[in-house]
Amino acid sequence: MAINMFMFLVLLPIIFFSKSVVSISNFSLAKPNCKDHCGKIPIPYPFGLTEECSLNKYFLVTCNKISRYHRPKAYLMNSRTQISNISLNGQIRVLQEIAHDCYAPNGTFVSGNNPGITLPDHYTVNNTANKFTVIGCDTYGHVHTRRGHVHGSRGHNYMTGCAATCDTKDDLVEGSCTGIGCCQTLIPKGISFVEVKLRSFDNYAFVNDFSNCGYGFVVEESVFSFSPQKFANLRDGKKLPLVVDWGIKNESCLEARKSMSSYACKSSNSECSDPSSGPGYRCFCKKGFEGNPYLPQGCQDIDECKDPDLNDCEYHCENEEGSYKCSCPKGYHGDKDGHGCPRDEPREHDPELELKLKLVAGFALGIIALIFVASWTYFELRRRKLIKMKQTFFLQNGGLLLQEKLKKRDRSLLEMVKIFTSSELKRATNNFHESMIIGKGGYGTVYKGVLQDNKILAIKKSKEIDPSQIEQFINEFIILSQVRHRNIVRLLGCCLEAQVPLLVYEFIGNGTLYENIHTKDKSRFLSWEKRLKIAAETAGVLSYLHSAASTPIIHRDIKSANILLDALFTAKVSDFGTSRLVPMDRAQLSTMVQGTLGYLDPEYMQTSQLTEKSDVYSFGVVLVELLTGRKALSYDKPEEEINLTNFFLYTLRKDRLFEIIEGNIVCDETREQIIEVSKLAKKCLNVRGEDRPTMKEVAIELDALRLGGRNSWAKDEDDREEIESRFGEGLDSVSFSDDCSDSITVPG
Ligand SMILES: *[C@@H]1O[C@H](CO)[C@@H](O)[C@H](O)[C@H]1NC(C)=O
Ligand SMILES: *[C@@H]1O[C@H](CO)[C@@H](O)[C@H](O)[C@H]1NC(C)=O
Ligand SMILES: *[C@@H]1O[C@H](CO)[C@@H](O)[C@H](O)[C@H]1NC(C)=O
Ligand SMILES: *[C@@H]1O[C@H](CO)[C@@H](O)[C@H](O)[C@H]1NC(C)=O
Numbered sequence: 001m002a003i004n005m006f007m008f009l010v011l012l013p014i015i016f017f018s019k020s021v022v023s024i025s026n027f028s029l030a031k032p033n034c035k036d037h038c039g040k041i042p043i044p045y046p047f048g049l050t051e052e053c054s055l056n057k058y059f060l061v062t063c064n065k066i067s068r069y070h071r072p073k074a075y076l077m078n079s080r081t082q083i084s085n086i087s088l089n090g091q092i093r094v095l096q097e098i099a100h101d102c103y104a105p106n107g108t109f110v111s112g113n114n115p116g117i118t119l120p121d122h123y124t125v126n127n128t129a130n131k132f133t134v135i136g137c138d139t140y141g142h143v144h145t146r147r148g149h150v151h152g153s154r155g156h157n158y159m160t161g162c163a164a165t166c167d168t169k170d171d172l173v174e175g176s177c178t179g180i181g182c183c184q185t186l187i188p189k190g191i192s193f194v195e196v197k198l199r200s201f202d203n204y205a206f207v208n209d210f211s212n213c214g215y216g217f218v219v220e221e222s223v224f225s226f227s228p229q230k231f232a233n234l235r236d237g238k239k240l241p242l243v244v245d246w247g248i249k250n251e252s253c254l255e256a257r258k259s260m261s262s263y264a265c266k267s268s269n270s271e272c273s274d275p276s277s278g279p280g281y282r283c284f285c286k287k288g289f290e291g292n293p294y295l296p297q298g299c300q301d302i303d304e305c306k307d308p309d310l311n312d313c314e315y316h317c318e319n320e321e322g323s324y325k326c327s328c329p330k331g332y333h334g335d336k337d338g339h340g341c342p343r344d345e346p347r348e349h350d351p352e353l354e355l356k357l358k359l360v361a362g363f364a365l366g367i368i369a370l371i372f373v374a375s376w377t378y379f380e381l382r383r384r385k386l387i388k389m390k391q392t393f394f395l396q397n398g399g400l401l402l403q404e405k406l407k408k409r410d411r412s413l414l415e416m417v418k419i420f421t422s423s424e425l426k427r428a429t430n431n432f433h434e435s436m437i438i439g440k441g442g443y444g445t446v447y448k449g450v451l452q453d454n455k456i457l458a459i460k461k462s463k464e465i466d467p468s469q470i471e472q473f474i475n476e477f478i479i480l481s482q483v484r485h486r487n488i489v490r491l492l493g494c495c496l497e498a499q500v501p502l503l504v505y506e507f508i509g510n511g512t513l514y515e516n517i518h519t520k521d522k523s524r525f526l527s528w529e530k531r532l533k534i535a536a537e538t539a540g541v542l543s544y545l546h547s548a549a550s551t552p553i554i555h556r557d558i559k560s561a562n563i564l565l566d567a568l569f570t571a572k573v574s575d576f577g578t579s580r581l582v583p584m585d586r587a588q589l590s591t592m593v594q595g596t597l598g599y600l601d602p603e604y605m606q607t608s609q610l611t612e613k614s615d616v617y618s619f620g621v622v623l624v625e626l627l628t629g630r631k632a633l634s635y636d637k638p639e640e641e642i643n644l645t646n647f648f649l650y651t652l653r654k655d656r657l658f659e660i661i662e663g664n665i666v667c668d669e670t671r672e673q674i675i676e677v678s679k680l681a682k683k684c685l686n687v688r689g690e691d692r693p694t695m696k697e698v699a700i701e702l703d704a705l706r707l708g709g710r711n712s713w714a715k716d717e718d719d720r721e722e723i724e725s726r727f728g729e730g731l732d733s734v735s736f737s738d739d740c741s742d743s744i745t746v747p748g
């Protein structure tokens with residue numbers, strides 16, 4: 001089947017190609033080495049242009065050319081009967097003159113003729129295809145015919161005719177030949193002689209204003225159609241076709257077969273046929289063959305399968321000699337005609353088949369059941385594994401640690417945070433998609449998440465399963481679950497069943513303070529007022545953490561990047577991963593040094609003794625950042641400017657403070673406040689922790705500045721003097737306070 005299909009596909013183009021070749025140029029019409037055309041008229045054997053090429057003299061065709069400029073004309077035998085077409089079906093078309101009969105307006109006969117045609121033996125006029133036709137408005141015509149002029153006898157004569165009249169030209173109807181201007185009549189069967197004669201009733205006396213001629217002819221009915229406009233065209237020597245039947249000899253098939261030598265239909269696949277009337281016998285190719293039945297091997301097989309019009313196979317067609325066979329796919333059988341393909345009816349009670357079917361069905365069922373069981377087991381195992389994994393993660397992520405720590409504390413706090421499921425957070429962050437990342441750092445990644453109720457969250461995802469990181473997460477969780485403050489980013493919940501622990505915060509929309517200071521487009525909008533507000537709020541919350549909360553908390557990583565801003569530029573301190581709870585009974589805590597370079601308390605770096613004053617130092621750096629718009633460490637600056645703290649203190653000593661203050665915050669109204677804050681920053685940046693103010697003092701000072709008051713806590717005279725001498729009118733030789741001398745050596 002596959003091969004057949006293949007061959008069909010491959011042969012298809014060739015079929016189309018060869019089909020045109022066969023039917024147009026490769027059809028053998030004539031005998032070998034014989035011309036098969038006269039001009040454009042095909043001349044098939046038994047006709048021929050020479051005696052050798054034709055069957056006998058009756059089929060000799062004379063091909064005459066008047067000049068090289070004229071198309072040659074074919075004539076039957078040596079007669080003047082012109083042939084226009086020869087068909088092997090037993091017909092030729094001959095062209096015949098039109099008879100006319102014309103009168104002058106005074107009623108005298110002007111011109112007329114009565115053309116006739118005499119056919120040789122073996123030819124008769126076809127009586128069904130032709131009609132005797134008369135055209136005119138005052139005319140009648142008759143046709144003289146003769147049948148069977150066998151062996152020179154005159155045969156039998158017949159005559160028939162009709163009349164056509166009309167009173168006005170308007171009576172004539174296109175295509176209608178019923179007596180008004182046109183009449184038609186049948187002619188007798190088997191005639192071989194025709195002669196047309198025309199007469200007029202009144203010599204056109206009453207119609208000569210529009211008509212003066214009548215016409216008559218025997219014509220192939222299907223090609224002639226009456227038309228009033230074409231009246232005149234019928235003259236001009238025009239000729240009309242007449243269908244003439246022909247046959248071989250004057251014998252019937254039965255008689256012809258007796259003398260095999262002269263029998264015309266002896267070629268293979270050719271058969272003889274007697275016409276219902278008409279002369280002799282004819283040959284035809286058998287059904288399923290085509291070609292010229294009169295030539296040896298002239299009938300060739302028709303490949304019915306190549307032409308869908310020739311076969312009615314539904315499924316597959318197979319050509320055979322003289323016919324074709326339809327075949328059906330397996331399981332179907334051809335119907336009686338071999339065309340349709342109804343399904344095979346199942347054989348009844350074939351025990352062997354039934355057994356086989358049962359076996360197959362059983363086997364299939366077994367496999368299905370097996371697949372079902374296997375997949376159920378797989379999914380169940382996966383489900384259990386997932387649960388187990390989540391439990392492992394929970395433990396690994398410090399779930400127990402958390403539970404334990406929480407047990408000791410106020411249980412109600414735990415109720416304030418929500419435990420999110422991992423799938424919930426996955427959905428909220430579009431499976432932690434890159435486009436949802438809003439922050440990245442050493443601690444991990446912060447994603448923006450949208451819950452189903454459109455609540456926006458920030459979700460902090462630890463970078464990897466690093467136990468120390470997890471500890472930090474738990475730490476942050478515990479600290480944040482204990483503190484509620486409007487300037488601390490709010491922890492909403494957590495998720496421990498994911499591979500890495502996740503913390504869920506309120507979403508703060510305006511980015512970090514770091515971004516807002518160090519991005520040009522944003523810093524323009526960070527006015528002095530806003531900066532002061534942020535500083536005051538941050539100081540306030542640190543002061544709260546250091547003293548107000550039940551157990552003091554040291555943040556340990558205060559920096560501009562850990563201060564978030566909301567739409568109203570409210571500061572929200574975040575990232576409590578490294579924060580420490582300080583037991584009340586211990587003033588100092590020895591820890592591993594943690595924090596961010598540039599913000600780190602130099603004393604803590606040296607001693608590893610953690611106190612609240614470390615946060616004060618870091619906050620001092622943030623103050624300087626706010627004042628100068630410079631980064632804590634800028635490696636792209638000259639060496640003396642890399643460390644902002646040092647450079648700030650240096651400019652302060654050199655009385656060149658306003659050289660490094662952010663330009664767009666300086667104006668007459670802010671100048672004094674800037675000086676105050678700078679002084680405060682300097683105090684915070686004292687190398688000795690003890691000399692730094694507490695966060696509470698800083699917060700009060702900043703609040704006071706915001707509210708327009710003067711500093712409330714550092715009003716001692718020394719300070720005042722210092723301020724006045726340092727920032728007063730052009731005092732050049734200022735002595736710097738001792739605090740700063742060991743951190744920066746003054747050049748010159
Ligand atoms: C054309 O006809 C000749 C002989 O009649 C035959 O040999 C040849 O194969 C035919 N060509 C095609 C394309 O059918
Ligand atoms: C000749 O006769 C054939 C068959 O009847 C027909 O298909 C063909 O069109 C005819 N040709 C002319 C020129 O009349
Ligand atoms: C009729 O007219 C034709 C030409 O129009 C003329 O030759 C003929 O002599 C006329 N006959 C009579 C009887 O007037
Ligand atoms: C056919 O014609 C031949 C002569 O051409 C004649 O001898 C013969 O008898 C005729 N046969 C019939 C059946 O007319």
Ligand SMILES: *[C@@H]1O[C@H](CO)[C@@H](O)[C@H](O)[C@H]1NC(C)=O
Binds near residue numbers: 090
């Ligand atoms: C006359 O022509 C028609 C149509 O072509 C044909 O069907 C009929 O067989 C012909 N008659 C004879 C006697 O051949």
